Amino acid sequence: MYYRSSNIAARIFDRQISTPAPGTSVHHARRFYENLVPSYTVYEVECPDHSFRKFTDDGQYLISFSRNHQELIVYRPRWLSFSCNDDDCDKHDLPSKARRFDSFFTQLYCVSLASCNELICKDFFLYMDSNQFGLFATSTAQIHDAPAVGGAVQGVPSIEKITFHLLRLEDGEILDRKVFSNDFVNLTHNMGVFLYDDLLAIVSLRYQTIHILQIRDSGNLVHVRAIGEFCREDDELFLNSNAQDISSSDKNKQHQSTENHVENQMHQGQPHMGNSFLSGIKQRLLSFIFQGLWNEESDDTLRMQRLRMKFYFHFQDYVDLIIWKVQFLDRHHLLIKFGSVDGGPQVSRNADHHPAFVAVYNMDTTEIVSFYQNSADELYLLFEKFCDHFHVTSRNSMYMNFVSSHSNNIHALEQLRSIKDKASNSSQFVKKMLASLPFSCQSLSPSPYFDQSLFRFDDKLISATDRHRQSTDHPIKFILRNYPHSLKFKIKPGAHYFQAVCILNIKMTR
Numbered sequence: 001m002y003y004r005s006s007n008i009a010a011r012i013f014d015r016q017i018s019t020p021a022p023g024t025s026v027h028h029a030r031r032f033y034e035n036l037v038p039s040y041t042v043y044e045v046e047c048p049d050h051s052f053r054k055f056t057d058d059g060q061y062l063i064s065f066s067r068n069h070q071e072l073i074v075y076r077p078r079w080l081s082f083s084c085n086d087d088d089c090d091k092h093d094l095p096s097k098a099r100r101f102d103s104f105f106t107q108l109y110c111v112s113l114a115s116c117n118e119l120i121c122k123d124f125f126l127y128m129d130s131n132q133f134g135l136f137a138t139s140t141a142q143i144h145d146a147p148a149v150g151g152a153v154q155g156v157p158s159i160e161k162i163t164f165h166l167l168r169l170e171d172g173e174i175l176d177r178k179v180f181s182n183d184f185v186n187l188t189h190n191m192g193v194f195l196y197d198d199l200l201a202i203v204s205l206r207y208q209t210i211h212i213l214q215i216r217d218s219g220n221l222v223h224v225r226a227i228g229e230f231c232r233e234d235d236e237l238f239l240n241s242n243a244q245d246i247s248s249s250d251k252n253k254q255h256q257s258t259e260n261h262v263e264n265q266m267h268q269g270q271p272h273m274g275n276s277f278l279s280g281i282k283q284r285l286l287s288f289i290f291q292g293l294w295n296e297e298s299d300d301t302l303r304m305q306r307l308r309m310k311f312y313f314h315f316q317d318y319v320d321l322i323i324w325k326v327q328f329l330d331r332h333h334l335l336i337k338f339g340s341v342d343g344g345p346q347v348s349r350n351a352d353h354h355p356a357f358v359a360v361y362n363m364d365t366t367e368i369v370s371f372y373q374n375s376a377d378e379l380y381l382l383f384e385k386f387c388d389h390f391h392v393t394s395r396n397s398m399y400m401n402f403v404s405s406h407s408n409n410i411h412a413l414e415q416l417r418s419i420k421d422k423a424s425n426s427s428q429f430v431k432k433m434l435a436s437l438p439f440s441c442q443s444l445s446p447s448p449y450f451d452q453s454l455f456r457f458d459d460k461l462i463s464a465t466d467r468h469r470q471s472t473d474h475p476i477k478f479i480l481r482n483y484p485h486s487l488k489f490k491i492k493p494g495a496h497y498f499q500a501v502c503i504l505n506i507k508m509t510r
Helices: 008-019 027-034 235-255 261-267 280-296 298-313 315-319 377-387 400-401 410-420 425-433
Strands: 038-042 051-054 062-066 071-077 106-110 126-128 133-139 160-170 173-183 194-196 199-204 209-215 221-227 322-328 334-338 356-362 367-373 475-478 485-489 500-505
Touching: 027 400, 038 485, 106 315, 126 194, 133 194, 173 199, 173 221, 199 322, 261 280, 280 298, 280 315, 280 356, 315 334, 367 377, 377 425, 410 425
Parallel strands: none
Antiparallel strands: 038 500, 051 062, 062 071, 071 106, 126 133, 133 160, 160 173, 194 199, 199 209, 209 221, 322 334, 334 356, 356 367, 475 485
8 A cells, every 4th residue: 555645745746756647647646635634713803793605616706695684605615824833832822913803814805786675595606717707696585375377277376576696706807697587496505596507497386498698708698498388499480370370270260250259259369379389498308208108019909909008097197297407418318307286396304205307408409318217226337337438518518527526436336335335225325316306507516625536525414516504513524534544623513513713734844
């Protein structure tokens, strides 16, 4: 086993005289974090009364909101302000200014986003690395018992106004806005919005539409297409033309028949299609399911029996499915989650108990490529072997390629298989694992301290996934994965943990 020195000076010298294997330079550089660990906590820091959201993935900006959820406040880290090179730095007291927030962060600006009766959605923030744009959202209060009018889905709440704001984080200038009226987009932990490179997918749960927008370099939000009721750009034109032809035909029939004159007058000018047509995306889905079952059997008798059992018997269940969540797999394919209305727009702890399906949709051909139930073993095997393909990241975010998963890390894979072996019900385990699909956008932290090749920690207490966890009285320990497998640092949760500022104390051992 190759022994790596705990002396950072020795490791820097070793880096000068040796060259890492091809393709491993980034992994080699990340190993320096085995020496660069938090070793001191500053308590009772004079901190502004803000709601802190997160750092951008490149660490350049700290995003926060005012307590009244009206203003955006952005800080830039000042990085290391104090250092110590003694053998025992813990005995030294830090200067008094180290207990002030502004000693570690500089406020860049404060921008008012919300207006009138809107509030900033504190759980929503997306960062565009290439242009350093930030996407924020403000909204009015939810109306839970809103009537389902205009083609809205019954049971989905409504929000009078949802506004997306595109800002340049360097100076806080608002570049563009996009407003959704009397709609519902699930903004909790970025669930209803997915950003991939310059493409943005926004899911309207209330009207079952996937809005695809493009973020131009100039900072404009340009509408590209809407997937839902229509799939192709000329679908609406074709249906409207067909409806006009049918309406004209009805008018001619009225002149030919006088006994039904009164009844025809009631329906005059209304296209016969009414609400009988399914949405374009739903028709694509039903066609894919039908064709798949049709092609499984060559005998006509067996084919009809299979269709009756697998398609017609569940036809209404398929029709009632609604879109819950969407993510990009690449610039041409979407991973769409379908479920029942009973599942609710908010993800609960028992979300894996609700029937759900995932489909891969090609935006160019408007075809469903594949369709799986959330308990399908085939989908789980794809998830286990190719998890990184589901955690799609922007081509500009190279550091996101080093987030540990069971597809690229043997330790994470062993942990997953251990949980699988302990599961009493294989089907429930598969549902629980696949309940996270599609993944929420920018929900993982690229911090090297979450690299399971470097450190071992209890992922029940802390992990790279951005989500709320129950606080514990026990400290969270980060243990060196390689020899000598020592405890490198620990975090003490609790009320003081959220008010503390951790600084790096580099010990130059001799």
